[in-house]
Amino acid sequence: MGRISEVVQTKAGASAPPAGGGGSTIHRARSVLAIRPFRRLWGVTYLCSVADWLTILGVTSLATKLTHNYTAQNFAFTGVLLSALLPGLIFAPLGGLLADRFDRRKVMFVADLLRCGFVMSIAFVGTGWWLYAANFLASASAMMWIPSKDAAVPNLLRRPDQVETANQLGLVMTYGLAVLSAGGIYTIITGIGPTLHLPPTMFGDLGFAKIIVVLIGLLYLTSAFLIITRIPELSKRNVHAPVAVAPKTDSEAPVGLKTLIRDGAKFVRSTPLIRGLLIGAAGAFAAGGAVVGSAKPYSSSLLAGDAAWGLLLVAVFVGLATGMGGAPKLARRLPHDRLFGISIVLAGLALILVAVSPHLAVSLVAVAIVGACAGAAFLTGITIIGSQVDDAIRGRINAIYQSMMKIIVFGSTAIVPLLIGLTKPRTVQVWGNPIIIDGTRPVMLGGGILAAVVGVIAYKQMDSRRAETIMSDLRNVLRRRPQRVNGLLIALEGTASADTAHQAANLVQWLKSVGPRPVVLAADPGLDDDRLVQLVSGASLTGARAQALAAAAVRADLVERDVQPALDAGSIVVMERFVDSPLAHLSAIAGLDAKELEGLADWATGRLRPDVTVLLDAHPGDTPSDPSPIKDRWRVQSLLSEMAAADPDHYVVVDGDGSTDEVSERVQTAVRAVLVARHAGLAPLEAVDA
Numbered sequence: 216m217g218r219i220s221e222v223v224q225t226k227a228g229a230s231a232p233p234a235g236g237g238g239s240t241i242h243r244a245r246s247v248l249a250i251r252p253f254r255r256l257w258g259v260t261y262l263c264s265v266a267d268w269l270t271i272l273g274v275t276s277l278a279t280k281l282t283h284n285y286t287a288q289n290f291a292f293t294g295v296l297l298s299a300l301l302p303g304l305i306f307a308p309l310g311g312l313l314a315d316r317f318d319r320r321k322v323m324f325v326a327d328l329l330r331c332g333f334v335m336s337i338a339f340v341g342t343g344w345w346l347y348a349a350n351f352l353a354s355a356s357a358m359m360w361i362p363s364k365d366a367a368v369p370n371l372l373r374r375p376d377q378v379e380t381a382n383q384l385g386l387v388m389t390y391g392l393a394v395l396s397a398g399g400i401y402t403i404i405t406g407i408g409p410t411l412h413l414p415p416t417m418f419g420d421l422g423f424a425k426i427i428v429v430l431i432g433l434l435y436l437t438s439a440f441l442i443i444t445r446i447p448e449l450s451k452r453n454v455h456a457p458v459a460v461a462p463k464t465d466s467e468a469p470v471g472l473k474t475l476i477r478d479g480a481k482f483v484r485s486t487p488l489i490r491g492l493l494i495g496a497a498g499a500f501a502a503g504g505a506v507v508g509s510a511k512p513y514s515s516s517l518l519a520g521d522a523a524w525g526l527l528l529v530a531v532f533v534g535l536a537t538g539m540g541g542a543p544k545l546a547r548r549l550p551h552d553r554l555f556g557i558s559i560v561l562a563g564l565a566l567i568l569v570a571v572s573p574h575l576a577v578s579l580v581a582v583a584i585v586g587a588c589a590g591a592a593f594l595t596g597i598t599i600i601g602s603q604v605d606d607a608i609r610g611r612i613n614a615i616y617q618s619m620m621k622i623i624v625f626g627s628t629a630i631v632p633l634l635i636g637l638t639k640p641r642t643v644q645v646w647g648n649p650i651i652i653d654g655t656r657p658v659m660l661g662g663g664i665l666a667a668v669v670g671v672i673a674y675k676q677m678d679s680r681r682a683e684t685i686m687s688d689l690r691n692v693l694r695r696r697p698q699r700v701n702g703l704l705i706a707l708e709g710t711a712s713a714d715t716a717h718q719a720a721n722l723v724q725w726l727k728s729v730g731p732r733p734v735v736l737a738a739d740p741g742l743d744d745d746r747l748v749q750l751v752s753g754a755s756l757t758g759a760r761a762q763a764l765a766a767a768a769v770r771a772d773l774v775e776r777d778v779q780p781a782l783d784a785g786s787i788v789v790m791e792r793f794v795d796s797p798l799a800h801l802s803a804i805a806g807l808d809a810k811e812l813e814g815l816a817d818w819a820t821g822r823l824r825p826d827v828t829v830l831l832d833a834h835p836g837d838t839p840s841d842p843s844p845i846k847d848r849w850r851v852q853s854l855l856s857e858m859a860a861a862d863p864d865h866y867v868v869v870d871g872d873g874s875t876d877e878v879s880e881r882v883q884t885a886v887r888a889v890l891v892a893r894h895a896g897l898a899p900l901e902a903v904d905a
Contacts, residue, residue, distance in 0.1 A: 252448035253371040264393030266434040273427030302355035303621035310362040311614025319363035320449035326360035327439035335432030338425040366610040370454040378601040479611040491676025498669025504627025505662030513655035534586020542591040555595045556674025562588035563666030570660035702782030706793035709831035719791040721879040733786040767819035799854040833871030
């Protein structure tokens, strides 16, 4: 068993499941919710979202009670929406500046206090003009709160790859649980009076609507209290190293608002990723506004009765939920920048199909596809901002994204009814079915074409894998074992751990010297050989299977914390003795079944496999660092050679005999050839073919 203990000592370079990217959606959600600061912020988001939805219901109810003119009452709902949307057009950029300039926890605390005061004042002032003014001011305060919250979320997480799951949970809370809760609360409060036969004026002229408004204020007040006392982590900054770096200022001194605005605009202009993101979002939001503004008359054009409107709504929301739920899985096979552009293009094409659809069944399927693509694009967009934008500028980019959504959706929704009115409805027969051709179809057709064109532009702006064709990525989506889409993983295997350790370190130094791409050596000084031996012996793991499980656990932890995040960030990762060498040792020396060991490795690493495996083919008799019997070393070397022969596309066999420098030169030559011939698109090593 002494040799098996050595197998467990395969240093830190050996591996693990994809961080955040692997596992089921429920597992990833539990991992994020296990982080206490995020869990508390998630609860605060619930309180504020319930208050936001109750505001739409309760303030609208108050507006109808404060007006006695029939026309004014009909305008009440629209007036409440306008007073809530207009602040987003004006104050969202200011909210982004505050999020980047001041303590985000204090900004959120003050914003919640303001929202509480403005909303509760409606119940006590009791006049129509103040209702709209207070709603406007409360919404303006929300524009201070949202960018700070969105910018702070990545700093509460353990790893950057958890941003996507955190965004999923936020969207589920805001547009799922909070909506149901607000609707239930509103129904209960407004139903108490009729159920118990209470007088409508029991709480004054405003009735039970006053209770709702007071409750809204208390929810905001509770949120403020929790933020300032229970989530001090909201004040953290720059917890994770970003991919896209914010523009540097000329001085380390605090900068003013003018400088913040200038730096934000410069960052957008100079960063293709963010520029493409905003271009694509603009087209998607415009198409979304076209759908919102024309959805109701479009349902009538299908001549399917009033039920068509409800079915179309259900279809689009089912599509949205599906897209948001499936985006993280697609992101493991497609990079986020490509997924964003492709989703917008597909949404546009599906919207074109909606525009020409002759039947309700076709429309339902097409609308669901539009919703799924829109959901995937929206989640991917906010994930890119949260994981690939520097903390110093993240608030401004979030604010731009949010304000753009409100401006474009609001504008297109207002213009669409005018455009629809330009076309006179006509009834035509399509495949024996009558349909109405009215202004909704040209509007949706135009929206679909706009989204598709803008999606292509965004894709070209953001694409970080220009050397890799889009068809190769789409084929990768259909593969059972997807290829990696970002980083490059190189493994060094051999019979002696000392040899692979030296060669891995030398290879990393060489890769750093020949190209600008980040290079990571997968090693953890905290998990050295001695500590691993103590881990195994301290737990009394004397059986071969138990020690194999311990080795797999070590690899899983190392890759989850270090290797997968580096790959997701586009780095080249060099690992020594990843899976093959330990597997060969356990199979040849301990007699464990090779297929079972391979299944264990697949499970532990989430099927993570190297792009290139360099096998050091050294004579087993020439490895003084390995005291094991010569016959065992021959057996291990034979198994490694068989693995390389069985998969020549992913293995490079290098003569491991000779001095360390001689072997290093052979390894570098082999890796250079592989990078130039097969991975030029993945590794922009400018001097690799020099």
